[in-house]
Amino acid sequence: MGEVIVITSGKGGVGKTTTTANLGTGLAVQGKKVVLIDTDIGLRNLDVVMGLENRIVYDLVDVIEGTCRLKQALIKDKRYEGLHLLPAPQTRDKNAVTPEQMLKLCDELKEEFDYILIDCPAGIEQGFKNAIAGADKAFVITTPEVSAVRDADRIIGLLEAHEIRKPRLIVNRVRADMVKRGDMMSIEDIIDILAIDLIGVVPDDENIIISTNRGEPAVIDGKSMAGQAYRNITNRLMGQDVPIMDLNVSEGLLSKMKKLLGFKTA
Amino acid sequence: MEQETKVVFKGNSEGLVIVIPEEYEFEQARKEIDNKVSNAARFFMGAKIKVTYRGMNLTPVQEEALKDIMDEKSGAVIESFSKDEEPKPNQFAARVVQPKPVPGRRLLFAGVDEGNCKFVRSTVRSGMRIEYDGNVVVIGDVNPGGEIVATGNVVVLGTLRGMVHAGADGNREAFIYALSLRPTQIRIAEVIARMPEDEPESGTLRPELATVKDNSIVVEQR
Numbered sequence: 001m002g003e004v005i006v007i008t009s010g011k012g013g014v015g016k017t018t019t020t021a022n023l024g025t026g027l028a029v030q031g032k033k034v035v036l037i038d039t040d041i042g043l044r045n046l047d048v049v050m051g052l053e054n055r056i057v058y059d060l061v062d063v064i065e066g067t068c069r070l071k072q073a074l075i076k077d078k079r080y081e082g083l084h085l086l087p088a089p090q091t092r093d094k095n096a097v098t099p100e101q102m103l104k105l106c107d108e109l110k111e112e113f114d115y116i117l118i119d120c121p122a123g124i125e126q127g128f129k130n131a132i133a134g135a136d137k138a139f140v141i142t143t144p145e146v147s148a149v150r151d152a153d154r155i156i157g158l159l160e161a162h163e164i165r166k167p168r169l170i171v172n173r174v175r176a177d178m179v180k181r182g183d184m185m186s187i188e189d190i191i192d193i194l195a196i197d198l199i200g201v202v203p204d205d206e207n208i209i210i211s212t213n214r215g216e217p218a219v220i221d222g223k224s225m226a227g228q229a230y231r232n233i234t235n236r237l238m239g240q241d242v243p244i245m246d247l248n249v250s251e252g253l254l255s256k257m258k259k260l261l262g263f264k265t266a
Numbered sequence: 267m268e269q270e271t272k273v274v275f276k277g278n279s280e281g282l283v284i285v286i287p288e289e290y291e292f293e294q295a296r297k298e299i300d301n302k303v304s305n306a307a308r309f310f311m312g313a314k315i316k317v318t319y320r321g322m323n324l325t326p327v328q329e330e331a332l333k334d335i336m337d338e339k340s341g342a343v344i345e346s347f348s349k350d351e352e353p354k355p356n357q358f359a360a361r362v363v364q365p366k367p368v369p370g371r372r373l374l375f376a377g378v379d380e381g382n383c384k385f386v387r388s389t390v391r392s393g394m395r396i397e398y399d400g401n402v403v404v405i406g407d408v409n410p411g412g413e414i415v416a417t418g419n420v421v422v423l424g425t426l427r428g429m430v431h432a433g434a435d436g437n438r439e440a441f442i443y444a445l446s447l448r449p450t451q452i453r454i455a456e457v458i459a460r461m462p463e464d465e466p467e468s469g470t471l472r473p474e475l476a477t478v479k480d481n482s483i484v485v486e487q488r
Contacts, residue, residue: 146410150392150410150411151392153391153392153393153409153410153411154391154392154393154411156391157391157392157393157394158393160388192425193407193409193410193427195389195406195407
């Protein structure tokens, strides 16, 4: 029985699609059977990031409306054994799918795959409701910006309202130098507000843009910092205990951490 | 104005008030009251009511006659039947006796020392709004974008970063207390305050109490 994980953020442009692509690829490389579902109907781009755009014949709505069988719509990624994509249609809108239909689809996919990763659209409307309908777990993505953290907070509240407990946090695009200078929110600041468990920190890395444009997820790039971060998250997801990557070796962070820990035990 | 000259039934805290136009003959008044009471018999059934009347002056005999009609037709126990003490010069005055309580204009929530209380056992996140007629205690944080509106006090056993309005119906006696007070905005009654923006984030909690003093919100450490 597989696990359905929705990757969501509220705010757009914080890295949901990139994260979905990288985690999916990372899991497949580790030998898992994975399917990625793009639920951003009308604004799809997971297929582009995965470099699979030219192989789309059927999509999510075709499956739900019964135009094709589920197997026909799943695109097999030939580079990584076990990785599949269920793309979103570009010419429909979010109302073409209902949460009940998504739930049914996820249950069906769970039978066959180890992980079902759902790329959630930005916003909190119909598309979001569809994306979380079948999810067992949720990863909330944020960047160290107040607006993104605010939206993540809202999303966590909505997830809890939909009985998806204990979502886990991925902080994306962290710049250690800026945090050090005090120009960027630190991981501790973010966790302090959101009060959920951290599953990973991804540094700001220009390799991501290069790999995204090429359609080759960074997670397979041994030299990329972000790729390493995604590999770590993949391992944590599979139950391994991997320490959070040390982006910042400054005294400031360590002492802050100590303060935080000291306070918690007090 | 045909409609205006009619027998009118009104409720007040004591019981029932019957307004009888002054120019009415007794017989006309008796008939109308008889009609009204018979129609509304089910409404009065089993109640114990004191009846007063306004407008027309009745003799004791006439009062007794009307009381009997009501006793018999309404199914209610009429405890007394008498002329209303307050002189009402005309019907229009009688019509505006009881203004309906308007939210915000009613008496203030009186429970700021002791009274109704709502406990919120989770973090109040962005987009959540807690409204309560009484005091609110949050066991957790109030995050930016979260809102609490209470007619009484608001106590946050955590960090307050969102918006809180205490004494929302205008009660300046209400207070706001938080283990760490750095809200986007706080309001007590109609007084609004923002926090100084340059306040440093300290690692340790510093409980603070916000109250209204001389038309402004004062925050002190507690």
